[in-house]
Amino acid sequence: MSTADFAAERLLFTPAVSDPTAVPVIFAFPNTYSVGITSLGYQIVWATLAQRHDLQTSRLFTDAHESLPTQPELVGFSVSWELDYVNILALLEQLQVPLLAAERQAAQPLVFGGGPVLTANPEPFADFFDVILLGEGETLLDQFIDAYQSVRTADRHTQLVRLAQVPGVYVPSLYAVTYVGSDGPVQAIQAIAAVPAQVQKQTYRGDVLSASKVVTEKAAWENIYMVEVVRSCPEMCRFCLASYLTLPFRTASLEGSLMPAIERGLSVTKRLGLLGASVTQHPEFDALLDYLNRPEYDDIRLSLASVRTGTVNQKLAATLVKHDTRSITIAVESGSERLRRIVNKKLQNDEIIAAAVNAKAGGLSAIKLYGMVGIPGEEATDLDETVEMMKTLKKAAPGLRLTLGCSTFVPKAHTPFQWFGVSPEAEKRLKLLQKQLRSRGIDFRPESYSWSVVQALILGAIAAYLNCCCGCVTMASR
Amino acid sequence: MRHYGESLGSYRRAFKELKDQLPPLAFYVYQDWQPQQVLPWEHIQGPLPKTTLLKHLAEAIEHFPVEQREARSPLAPPLAAPLFQLK
Ligand code: SF4
Numbered sequence: 001m002s003t004a005d006f007a008a009e010r011l012l013f014t015p016a017v018s019d020p021t022a023v024p025v026i027f028a029f030p031n032t033y034s035v036g037i038t039s040l041g042y043q044i045v046w047a048t049l050a051q052r053h054d055l056q057t058s059r060l061f062t063d064a065h066e067s068l069p070t071q072p073e074l075v076g077f078s079v080s081w082e083l084d085y086v087n088i089l090a091l092l093e094q095l096q097v098p099l100l101a102a103e104r105q106a107a108q109p110l111v112f113g114g115g116p117v118l119t120a121n122p123e124p125f126a127d128f129f130d131v132i133l134l135g136e137g138e139t140l141l142d143q144f145i146d147a148y149q150s151v152r153t154a155d156r157h158t159q160l161v162r163l164a165q166v167p168g169v170y171v172p173s174l175y176a177v178t179y180v181g182s183d184g185p186v187q188a189i190q191a192i193a194a195v196p197a198q199v200q201k202q203t204y205r206g207d208v209l210s211a212s213k214v215v216t217e218k219a220a221w222e223n224i225y226m227v228e229v230v231r232s233c234p235e236m237c238r239f240c241l242a243s244y245l246t247l248p249f250r251t252a253s254l255e256g257s258l259m260p261a262i263e264r265g266l267s268v269t270k271r272l273g274l275l276g277a278s279v280t281q282h283p284e285f286d287a288l289l290d291y292l293n294r295p296e297y298d299d300i301r302l303s304l305a306s307v308r309t310g311t312v313n314q315k316l317a318a319t320l321v322k323h324d325t326r327s328i329t330i331a332v333e334s335g336s337e338r339l340r341r342i343v344n345k346k347l348q349n350d351e352i353i354a355a356a357v358n359a360k361a362g363g364l365s366a367i368k369l370y371g372m373v374g375i376p377g378e379e380a381t382d383l384d385e386t387v388e389m390m391k392t393l394k395k396a397a398p399g400l401r402l403t404l405g406c407s408t409f410v411p412k413a414h415t416p417f418q419w420f421g422v423s424p425e426a427e428k429r430l431k432l433l434q435k436q437l438r439s440r441g442i443d444f445r446p447e448s449y450s451w452s453v454v455q456a457l458i459l460g461a462i463a464a465y466l467n468c469c470c471g472c473v474t475m476a477s478r
Numbered sequence: 479m480r481h482y483g484e485s486l487g488s489y490r491r492a493f494k495e496l497k498d499q500l501p502p503l504a505f506y507v508y509q510d511w512q513p514q515q516v517l518p519w520e521h522i523q524g525p526l527p528k529t530t531l532l533k534h535l536a537e538a539i540e541h542f543p544v545e546q547r548e549a550r551s552p553l554a555p556p557l558a559a560p561l562f563q564l565k
Contacts, residue, residue: 121518121519130500134522175521185515201523248525288529338541357512418531419535420552422507
């Protein structure tokens, strides 16, 4: 894209006029403009920075940037996908900032990062960041900038030690990780300066959740306005990062947060996305549907993230159809009720059937189910039950387009399954499902198995990876 | 250990060379960990205490097939002496 495309943006906030002494900041998304600007997290952080008089913030994407300062003091990254880290390194190189935090000198910027990937498990990225912001940005970001302002002219070490006092700010270089042997797991992690032994996180307790700060036709979902309906998920499926990492479950107040946000957004666009791990779990979700079904909103296009299976009723289906959405996504994990008990998914097969029947009755033309293979405790017979479930669904809701998307279980930090490994059977089982389902005319979309393994290596419970990969990278700096 | 420069190209090279080491890495991907194992995010406070996560884990394992319960349970006593001493 060309830089002129920033002109297509409609802002829903007013950027501040920077003071003459403002801190020059670059805030980057390590992917294209179109992907980055569609990230609500990126939008929120950018808007927070841009609303401060004491900062002069420019944005940077892999294919676009605003006019960049020659001597930035802070360079930030919003990371929402593990594999984007290659792009982080490329952007740092483009900015001529040393890739390793340990090699940056006094005159060079502090590099900070945040987002779900870093919050879950920052260690694989620790060598590249001076500062990692963990958890929710609401109060953390301003406290981080305020703290930086108070040590702006201090030496780097003093700056880092001060910043690390803010709960939620993690300074990797102030913690030492030791390993067992040369390629063994982590032995110990210890603070090596006057900083907290365990990095605390802040939890936002307000009932106003976030909404888009910018709407643009260049977004990956053209002109979408995003509203966060809930944060976290009360279901606590044992593998689920979206639930466990961001607990407790919080909901946006319908009158105080959702309605005014939606009204604001729909004054500039006709496309609305309701975001959250489990939007239909909002206690007033039904009232929200009533609100969206008002005649003045007849021409809006509504998109939902995946919904809880038990909440797919005809009203929801009809509301979606009325607003230009033809399909719905539910996560069922497996056709085996025993496996669902293992993962704590409180869901019966007849509820899945009811969801498909309701989807069809409400006028939807497709339903996409999400499942997983390699769930700890899985047996070959569990797959038969998944095949059986799909066959039953096909009969129960004839004409409804059925898709089963399927991933491989990968352990995630801070979940009860963080101690489990990836199943070596998983690849074989994906193939088996594919054979069984496709021969019955059911659309089966497996997620790449090797991608899952890479994911496990980067994000998952793989202590040794660090020692090995980042170990040799660190060696380079000595 | 080889000496790498600090350009992106050299990182790519470094990672490429690491491919040769994939077998040992792959081993860790499939491995279950004991709860006493220090995890790479041990120094980061999560929303729930470890004891709660272990309780949820134990509830999950109750539904495992009997023969897998011992073999895959991180909660079962390790069969051999641990490879390393925990803090
Ligand atoms: S219902 Fe979905 S979002 Fe909620 S915990 Fe389970 S998998 Fe996660």
